[in-house]
Each structure stands twice: as structure tokens, then as C-alpha cells.
Amino acid sequence: MELRHLRYFDAIAETLNFTRAAERLHVTQSTLSHQIRQLEEELGTPLFDRSGKQVRLTEAGEILRSHMTPALEQIDLGVQALRxxxxxxxxxxxxxxxxxxxxxxxxxxxxxxxxxxxxxxxxxxxxxxxxxxxxxxxxxxxxxxxxxxxxxxxxxxxxxxNEELRLVVGVHHPLARRRRVRMVELHDVRMVLLTPQFLTRKLLDDCFDQAGAEPLVVAQMNSVAPMIELIRQTDLAGIITETAVSQSADLRVIPLEDPTPIRTxxxxxxxxxxxxxxxxxxxxxxxxxxxxxx
Known part of the structure; x- marks a missing residue:
């Protein structure tokens, strides 16, 4: 097994596409395929499932990548550290x-x-x-x-x-004690949302349309941090990705459904x-x- 085999494996594992990986590595696709077959023969197990329309890592491939990626990273850093x-x-x-x-x-x-x-x-x-x-x-x-x-x-x-967008309200908001909220229930609710230039806002507008709801958007902002602070200080509700806000003493983060806004x-x-x-x-x-x- 040589370092180039692992570099080739890493490129395919990252792109899940032999053509794209070959472009990135500046080699032909046939060369790349040949090198991967050599690696699989040496290891005695297939690393990629090529049976469907999309290339996927096998279980063996997942195991190899989980151990190999940090090693390649350290090799790259070691070479740079020498320089x-x-x-x-x-x-x-x-x-x-x-x-x-x-x-x-x-x-x-x-x-x-x-x-x-x-x-x-x-x-x-x-x-x-x-x-x-x-x-x-x-x-x-x-x-x-x-x-x-x-x-x-x-x-x-x-x-x-994949992440869910969730309803965020202050502790005294009428919806603060709910475990889940349906999108239709946000009809006529006073809200702060991202401005329409953001894809997240477009996703939410589509969800409101599906639910037949029209919230009262009284504030629009182009950043999440001030939205959270505004929710803390007012009776406004907001919808924010779950990774951007967490439960706190003065806020409630509530799952939404029918439909649940999800982004990748x-x-x-x-x-x-x-x-x-x-x-x-x-x-x-x-x-x-x-x-x-x-």
C-alpha cells in the first residue's frame, strides 16, 4: 500500500464520484479506477459499492476513512511543518x-x-x-x-x-409551554424573520403557504444573533435553525410540524x-x- 493509494481513496470518498475525483487529482479515470482496485485487492475487501447509480462507501470503506483521514491530515501538516x-x-x-x-x-x-x-x-x-x-x-x-x-x-x-428550523419564543409568550407547534398555528402571530434574500426565508415562506398561514412579520433582519435578542426583549416569535440557538432561562425552542422546515x-x-x-x-x-x- 502506498500513500498515493490513500490519496486516491480519500478523493473518491469525499466526492463519491470517480470522474470528479480524477479531475481533482489530475489523473485519468481509468488510472484512478486501477489504483483503487489495487488497494481493494491488497486489503481483500471492496471499499466502494458501485452497483447503483451513485458510488457509496462500503462498511469497510467507512472504517478505513474514519482512521485514514486524520492520518493524512497529520502527514500534510507534518510536511508543511518541515517547510x-x-x-x-x-x-x-x-x-x-x-x-x-x-x-x-x-x-x-x-x-x-x-x-x-x-x-x-x-x-x-x-x-x-x-x-x-x-x-x-x-x-x-x-x-x-x-x-x-x-x-x-x-x-x-x-x-x-440535516437540521430542523424551530420556533423560538420568550418564556412569557402564549406558545412558550407547547411541546410542538403546527405551522398553521402561526397565522397572525407577530414574528421576526430573516429578510427575503435568504434561502431560509424562502423555505419558511413555502412552509407557511403549504400550511395556509400568514404570520404578521413585523421585523426582518439579516442576522440571527439580533433576531434572538429581539425575541428575548419582545413578544415576537422567530424561526431559527436548531444549531443557532439553545434552550435558556429566558427562551423556549419548540419543534415545528405540518410541515417541519428542514435544511441540509x-x-x-x-x-x-x-x-x-x-x-x-x-x-x-x-x-x-x-x-x-x-
Whole structure:
């Protein structure tokens, strides 16, 4: 087994597509397939299920990846450390994120990265999903945490988990003691929501239409943190992703149903872009944080 076999396996495991992995590795698809067959023969077990329309990791592949990814990461960091020892590793990462992830998850991930690499500069831009796509394509962002693009043929999207959007109210709100709330019950309820430029708002508007409800949207904001603070200080209700807000003494977070608003966040980056070892490490930090949030 050689290091290149593991690099090839990692690329396919990340994209679940032999053609895309070959493009990323700058090799032919036949070369890539041959190398993976060699690896599977050496290990004595298939690593990918190729029987359906979509390539999937087998159980053996999942086990190998869970142990191999940290090892590859350490190899990359070791090579870079030899070139730039210790805390001398410098550089920058430009991250785009939608508001929901910039209240808790993204700051936690950035903190973890900076603890590893104090010489790295991180720039975080809180944007609507459409703006994120534009800035990724223009080269102004290296990576993003957002939602799947409808026209993302030139971008990689790696789903992280499924998340519910939940009703958030103050403790004295009439709905505060409910275990669940149906969307139709939000008809004529005074609310604060994200502005219409956000995909999350469009999703909620669709859910309201399905339920036949028309809330009284008396405030609209382009960031989640001030929405939460406004809910604390008023009688307004809001709908926020469950990863962005937690139960507290002065707030209640309540599941919604009929329909339940659900989104699939993930990581986005431009196809063909070179990813430094530090950027790869940052992506792994995001994956681990997402695994905790899921």
C-alpha cells in the first residue's frame, strides 16, 4: 500500500464520484479506477459499492476513512511543518457563512483552528447563500458553510447533516409551554424573520403557504444573533435553525410540524481549487463540529 493509494481513496470518498475525483487529482479515470482496485485487492475487501447509480462507501470503506483521514491530515501538516516549523505556519482562510452558522458553529471552528495555527489569519463573511456563491466563483472566498446551490456545477458541495428550523419564543409568550407547534398555528402571530434574500426565508415562506398561514412579520433582519435578542426583549416569535440557538432561562425552542422546515447545510468550495493542508484541516474541523450538531 502506498500513500498515493490513500490519496486516491480519500478523493473518491469525499466526492463519491470517480470522474470528479480524477479531475481533482489530475489523473485519468481509468488510472484512478486501477489504483483503487489495487488497494481493494491488497486489503481483500471492496471499499466502494458501485452497483447503483451513485458510488457509496462500503462498511469497510467507512472504517478505513474514519482512521485514514486524520492520518493524512497529520502527514500534510507534518510536511508543511518541515517547510515552516511550528508556529511559523502562516497564511489566510476566507470563509463565507450564512447567519445561522455564524452564531455558534463557525466561531467554535475558527477558535479550534486558531488554537492549532496562531499564525493563520481567518476572515469570516456573513452572507446570504446567493452572495456566497458569487464570492466563491469570483475567488473572494476559499470555502463556505451554506446550503446546496441550484446551479452549482462549478462548485463542490459536501452535505454535513440535516437540521430542523424551530420556533423560538420568550418564556412569557402564549406558545412558550407547547411541546410542538403546527405551522398553521402561526397565522397572525407577530414574528421576526430573516429578510427575503435568504434561502431560509424562502423555505419558511413555502412552509407557511403549504400550511395556509400568514404570520404578521413585523421585523426582518439579516442576522440571527439580533433576531434572538429581539425575541428575548419582545413578544415576537422567530424561526431559527436548531444549531443557532439553545434552550435558556429566558427562551423556549419548540419543534415545528405540518410541515417541519428542514435544511441540509454543507461545505462549498470551487472545483479545481488548490486546498492547502491548513484548509483541509479546517474542513475536517467543520465536519467534526457538524457531527456534534447533527
Amino acid at each position: 515552516q516549523p511550528g508556529e511559523a505556519i502562516t497564511g489566510s482562510i476566507r470563509l463565507g457563512t450564512t447567519p445561522s452558522f455564524n452564531t455558534r458553529m463557525v466561531p467554535q471552528c475558527v477558535a479550534t483552528l486558531l488554537n492549532h495555527y496562531p499564525g493563520i489569519a481567518v476572515s469570516v463573511e456573513e452572507l446570504a447563500a446567493g452572495q456566497i456563491l458569487k464570492r466563491l466563483r469570483s475567488g473572494h472566498l476559499d470555502i463556505a458553510v451554506s446550503y446546496p446551490p441550484s446551479d452549482g456545477g462549478d462548485l463542490w458541495f459536501e452535505p454535513l447533516y 447545510p454543507g461545505m462549498l468550495w470551487p472545483k479545481g481549487a488548490t486546498r492547502s493542508p491548513v484548509l483541509r484541516h479546517f474542513a475536517e474541523i467543520i465536519r467534526r463540529a457538524a457531527g456534534t450538531a447533527a
